[in-house]
Structures are given as C-alpha cells and as structure tokens.
Amino acid sequence: MNNELVGKRPIVGIDLGTTNSSVAYINASGEPEIITSFKGEKLIPSVIMIDLNNQVVVGQEAKDAVIAMPERTLTAVKRKMGQKDELPIADRRLLPEEASAIILKELKKYADAAMGEGEKEAVITVPAYFTDEQRRATKQAGEIAGFVVERIINEPTAAALAYGLNNLKKKANILVYDLGGGTFDVSVVEMMKGILEVKSSAGNNFLGGEDFDWKLVDFLAEYMIKTYDVDPRASIQARYILKTEAEKIKILLSKKAVVEIAIPIVVVKDHKPLGIYTQITREQFEAMIAEFLDETMVLVKKALDDAQLDVSEIRDVLLVGGSTAIPKVEQLLQEYFNKKPKKEIHPEEAVALGAAVQAGIKSGQLLKQQLIATDVAPFAMGIAVLKVDATDRLKPGGFQKIIDRNTTIPVRKSEPFTTCFDGQTTVSIEVYQGEDEWVEHNHFLGEFLVDGIPPAPAGMEGINVSFFYNINGILEVTAELESTGKKVIVNMQDELQRDSMEVFRASVKKIEALLETKTAEHLSSHTQMSFIDAFDFEDEKDFGYPDLENQDLEVLKQELEQLRTDLSGRINVDENQILELIEAAITTQERSAMIEAIEEATDLLIKLDLD
Numbered sequence: 001m002n003n004e005l006v007g008k009r010p011i012v013g014i015d016l017g018t019t020n021s022s023v024a025y026i027n028a029s030g031e032p033e034i035i036t037s038f039k040g041e042k043l044i045p046s047v048i049m050i051d052l053n054n055q056v057v058v059g060q061e062a063k064d065a066v067i068a069m070p071e072r073t074l075t076a077v078k079r080k081m082g083q084k085d086e087l088p089i090a091d092r093r094l095l096p097e098e099a100s101a102i103i104l105k106e107l108k109k110y111a112d113a114a115m116g117e118g119e120k121e122a123v124i125t126v127p128a129y130f131t132d133e134q135r136r137a138t139k140q141a142g143e144i145a146g147f148v149v150e151r152i153i154n155e156p157t158a159a160a161l162a163y164g165l166n167n168l169k170k171k172a173n174i175l176v177y178d179l180g181g182g183t184f185d186v187s188v189v190e191m192m193k194g195i196l197e198v199k200s201s202a203g204n205n206f207l208g209g210e211d212f213d214w215k216l217v218d219f220l221a222e223y224m225i226k227t228y229d230v231d232p233r234a235s236i237q238a239r240y241i242l243k244t245e246a247e248k249i250k251i252l253l254s255k256k257a258v259v260e261i262a263i264p265i266v267v268v269k270d271h272k273p274l275g276i277y278t279q280i281t282r283e284q285f286e287a288m289i290a291e292f293l294d295e296t297m298v299l300v301k302k303a304l305d306d307a308q309l310d311v312s313e314i315r316d317v318l319l320v321g322g323s324t325a326i327p328k329v330e331q332l333l334q335e336y337f338n339k340k341p342k343k344e345i346h347p348e349e350a351v352a353l354g355a356a357v358q359a360g361i362k363s364g365q366l367l368k369q370q371l372i373a374t375d376v377a378p379f380a381m382g383i384a385v386l387k388v389d390a391t392d393r394l395k396p397g398g399f400q401k402i403i404d405r406n407t408t409i410p411v412r413k414s415e416p417f418t419t420c421f422d423g424q425t426t427v428s429i430e431v432y433q434g435e436d437e438w439v440e441h442n443h444f445l446g447e448f449l450v451d452g453i454p455p456a457p458a459g460m461e462g463i464n465v466s467f468f469y470n471i472n473g474i475l476e477v478t479a480e481l482e483s484t485g486k487k488v489i490v491n492m493q494d495e496l497q498r499d500s501m502e503v504f505r506a507s508v509k510k511i512e513a514l515l516e517t518k519t520a521e522h523l524s525s526h527t528q529m530s531f532i533d534a535f536d537f538e539d540e541k542d543f544g545y546p547d548l549e550n551q552d553l554e555v556l557k558q559e560l561e562q563l564r565t566d567l568s569g570r571i572n573v574d575e576n577q578i579l580e581l582i583e584a585a586i587t588t589q590e591r592s593a594m595i596e597a598i599e600e601a602t603d604l605l606i607k608l609d610l611d
C-alpha cells in the first residue's frame with residue numbers, strides 16, 4: 001500500500017447518475033479505476049426496489065422489476081433531487097436524497113469490498129447546471145449513506161479531469177459534451193500544464209435519454225390508438241412496458257437504421273392481449289428528438305460565446321454520457337466543429353473516473369501529476385431589489401446580480417444596499433439565481449430577515465450583502481448591517497438548515513431501518529418473473545376508467561374526496577386548479593362535472609407517480 005495513505009481515510013469518486021451510477025478509486029498503480037459491482041458490472045442502474053419480502057434491492061435486478069412492480073420501484077430519482085416531496089415506494093415514502101442515499105450505500109458496499117471496510121470520503125459529481133438545492137440534496141444523500149462528502153464536483157469537469165490525466169502536457173481548449181439519461185451539460189475547459197480551467201458551462205437539467213424514451217413511448221402509444229383505439233398510457237403498467245421497450249428500441253437504433261418492433265402484450269382489453277407490431281427507422285427517431293438535439297447545440301454555442309472562443313479554437317470535443325452513442329449527436333458535433341469528437345475514455349465511465357482523479361488529488365495519490373482543476377459558477381446569483389420598471393415606476397421584484405455567470409469559484413462578493421422606507425427596521429433578503437432582470441423569471445433559492453435596523457430616513461441605513469459561492473457550488477449568504485458600530489450578521493445557510501440536523505438524523509435512522517436485511521440469503525425469484533408472468537391478465541380494471549356513467553352520485557363523491565386526499569400535498573401551484581375542479585364537482589353534484597374531475601385527477605395522479 002502507498003505509504004502516504006497510511007492513517008488517512010480512503011476516498012472514492014462517485015458518478016450518481018439519473019440512469020446509471022458508478023464508483024471509482026485510484027488503484028495501487030496510481031490509475032483511476034472503476035470498482036465493479038459484486039456481479040462485475042462497471043455501472044449499476046440507478047433504480048431501487050422494495051421487494052415483496054420488504055427487502056431493498058438496488059441496480060439491474062430492481063430495473064428488471066420495474067414493469068412487474070412499478071409501485072415498488074423508483075427510477076430517475078436524480079430528477080427529483082432538491083424537491084421536498086416524498087416519493088412513494090411500496091408502503092413507504094422516501095425523500096429524493098434518501099432514495100439516492102440507498103444507491104450510494106450500494107456503491108459503498110463495492111468500495112468496502114475493494115478497499116476494506118470502514119469510513120470513506122467521497123467526491124460526488126453533479127451536473128454543472130444543478131441548482132443550489134440539488135447540490136445540497138446530493139451532499140446530504142452522501143452523508144446519509146455514511147460517506148464523508150469531501151467534494152461535490154461538476155460532471156463535465158470530472159470528465160475533463162479523466163481526459164486531462166492522459167493529456168497533461170498538451171495546451172488546448174476542449175469542449176465536454178455530456179448527454180446522459182437525465183441531464184445535458186456542456187463545458188469549455190482550458191488545459192495548460194496540468195491546470196484545467198473551466199471557462200464556461202451551460203446546460204439543461206431536464207434534457208436527456210429519458211426524454212427520448214418518452215418520445216418513443218408516444219410513438220408506440222399512437223400506434224395503439226390508431227390500431228385499437230386504445231391509449232395505453234392510461235395504465236401505469238402499460239406505460240412502464242412501453243418505456244422499457246422504448247429504451248431498448250432507442251439503443252438498437254444507434255446501431256441499426258431500421259428496428260422491427262414486436263411487443264406481444266401492452267394492455268389487455270375484453271380478455272384479449274393487445275400488442276404492437278411495427279417498425280421504426282433511425283430517421284423517424286431522429287426527427288422525434290431533433291428539438292432536443294438542436295437545443296444542445298444552442299447550448300454548445302452559448303458555452304463557446306461565454307468562453308469567448310471560436311469553433312476553430314477548440315482542439316478536442318469530448319463525448320460523455322450514454323446518449324452520445326446516438327449517431328446523430330456525433331454527426332451534429334462533427335459538422336459544427338469540423339472534426340471527429342473523441343471517445344478515448346469510455347463515455348459512460350469518464351465521469352466516475354474523473355471523480356476518482358479529483359479524489360486522488362485530494363488524497364495525495366496523484367501528487368506527482370500536478371493536476372489542478374478550477375471551476376465556474378454556471379449561473380448568476382443575486383437578490384430581489386426595488387427596480388424601475390418599463391413605465392418608470394419603482395417596483396419590487398427586480399433582480400440585482402451579485403455573482404455573475406461563469407465566475408471562477410470559489411468566489412466571495414459583496415454589494416452595499418440601503419433601506420428604502422423611512423423608519424424601516426427590518427429587511428427581507430430574497431436570494432435568486434438566473435439571468436432575468438426580474439426575479440419572477442429566476443429561480444428562488446431562499447430568503448431571510450434582517451431585523452434590528454435602527455429607525456432612520458430611507459436610504460440612510462446600509463446593509464452589506466455578501467455571497468460566498470464555495471468550491472462545492474453551494475452558496476452562503478451573509479447580510480451585515482452597519483450602523484453606529486452595530487453589526488447584525490445572518491448566515492443564510494444556517495437559516496435554511498435550522499432543523500437540518502434533526503431531519504438528517506431521522507433520515508439516517510429511516511434508511512438504516514429500511515436496509516436492515518434478514519440474515520437469510522436473499523431470495524428474489526419473483527423479480528425474475530418473465531415479462532408474460534409479470535402481466536396480470538385478471539387485472540383488467542387497471543386499464544382505463546371504471547364505468548363512472550352508471551355509478552351512484554354518492555360513490556362518485558367519495559371517489560372525489562379520496563382523490564382530493566391523495567393529491568393534497570403532492571401538487572404544485574400550477575396544478576392547483578384540479579383541486580378547484582374537484583371542489584366544484586362535489587358542490588354541484590353534477591354527474592358530468594364529477595366524472596371529468598375524477599378522470600383529470602386520476603390522470604394527474606398517474607403522472608405524479610410516473611414523473
């Protein structure tokens with residue numbers, strides 16, 4: 001063992017992906033290496049299941065069970081990170097960070113087996129475009145899983161590090177194009193004698209292979225509507241069947257120009273299975289996802305503009321993420337940059353390997369190579385202020401930037417502000433990220449109150465607001481009130497996380513209890529059921545709506561009340577109109593209104609379950 005490591009906590013790098021996750025470390029020869037699962041997989045699906053014995057299963061086996069037991073599985077949890085709503089799984093409810101912690105704990109088992117049991121530090125990657133809450137939730141997930149989270153780094157930066165390790169001497173600008181399952185990120189990185197400097201980042205947190213799958217689901221559903229006049233998307237199980245098939249078709253289309261589709265059963269109607277027998281061409285698929293791919297190219301251009309570089313100044317284009325296997329992606333990049341993109345590091349492993357490189361820099365294992373990476377804040381951050389609007393009137397809700405987009409991090413910046421009313425003794429500091437000059441179009445991060453301001457005429461009391469955007473991409477905000485020698489300092493992070501320790505401990509306990517496995521060898525025959533077994537032929541009521549036309553009004557009313565309960569707390573402001581619809585239907589007791597409300601609410605519930 002390397003002497004430098006004695007007495008130090010081992011450290012790993014983790015790619016916590018929307019679709020797949022993996023863990024890597026610096027091996028004895030000083031190379032980054034993926035730690036495989038017990039079955040020898042380099043990555044495991046980011047899917048968790050609570051099986052019929054109430055045991056938690058993570059990875060391929062859980063993914064295989066999604067069709068049979070959608071309500072016992074969770075997929076694409078990363079898309080929910082930072083949200084406060086719990087996700088239903090079996091008879092439990094998990095916060096997104098708790099669900100992610102379960103995946104991280106699984107990876108930790110592999111690391112323990114490879115590196116020895118015991119406490120470990122981790123470098124965990126996130127999309128460069130992740131918001132503050134999403135980063136905090138990721139850090140929290142790592143801690144719930146029992147890691148000491150040493151660092152959160154951006155995925156394209158990690159990929160550049162993996163690449164940089166093999167290209168240390170070359171001075172060049174590279175562009176990292178990372179199209180994964182859930183997110184798209186692009187970064188422009190300058191490499192120079194072992195220093196990797198991210199110049200700019202752009203991206204979209206909701207653009208990836210998942211979206212392409214859903215486009216294919218729509219295509220398959222339209223076939224069924226045309227052929228059988230049945231929309232299979234009304235049934236949760238049918239939706240999962242189509243989603244699973246869609247991903248397979250998509251992956252085949254990366255290799256073949258035409259794919260034959262044969263799905264024997266999607267739904268059962270009048271005791272007859274209805275299936276799909278058709279074909280799809282690569283061109284058809286490319287047309288379906290054209291708007292997504294075009295958006296990635298717009299973001300590529302934005303990243304280049306922000307870095308003030310011309311296409312010709314980019315020496316290498318790195319492909320990262322499973323979705324870059326789509327031939328059209330490579331073609332678009334090749335046309336734009338006039339050169340073939342690089343795939344010398346496996347696109348699905350680059351991020352985890354780069355996280356391990358960052359881990360190796362921290363632990364000293366890669367000291368010889370003298371590699372350093374600096375990153376940027378991918379978005380502007382600031383606070384809400386009074387601002388003059390188009391009609392020349394002073395209006396609240398203006399956005400005052402404090403940190404600019406693509407500033408190198410860590411960064412600390414302060415701006416002086418003053419009170420705006422006579423005798424004002426409190427001021428609310430509302431923090432946002434985004435680019436728009438009005439906060440309503442930006443993303444709200446949090447707010448806190450500064451009180452104890454001595455009453456004075458408007459504009460006479462000064463408040464210094466400081467933003468500290470740290471190396472993990474997490475923001476700390478301080479407001480300092482300076483008057484007659486008195487200082488009031490409020491730290492937003494404390495403010496936001498007042499009860500976070502309690503919540504954290506509760507999560508740790510909850511996950512530990514959930515994972516407490518019985519000593520008996522885990523038998524999971526039921527999860528290996530074939531596709532046909534998995535389909536419950538008796539369960540026709542699952543498909544479509546029950547006969548509401550002939551139901552008692554009282555039954556409809558009870559149904560509506562139940563839906564109201566099921567929906568409450570799970571929907572956002574935009575979706576609130578459904579509650580009004582339910583309310584109105586219950587009041588009027590008018591059949592058509594009641595049926596409409598039931599159908600709409602059911603649809604929304606299914607959507608919430610699937611999203």
Ligand SMILES: Nc1ncnc2c1ncn2[C@@H]1O[C@H](COP(=O)(O)OP(=O)(O)OP(=O)(O)O)[C@@H](O)[C@H]1O
Pocket residue numbers: 016017018019020021078179180181182183184208209210247250251252254320321322323324325326347348
């Ligand atoms: N040959 C292929 N052709 C097209 N898509 C593919 C292919 N192989 C994998 N994919 C898709 O790539 C995605 C997974 O890629 P990857 O593992 O890089 O994502 P991730 O890291 O989990 O997601 P993210 O980085 O967005 O959080 C899935 O949507 C998968 O269907």
Ligand SMILES: [Mg+2]
Pocket residue numbers: 015017018155180181321351
């Ligand atoms: Mg990824």
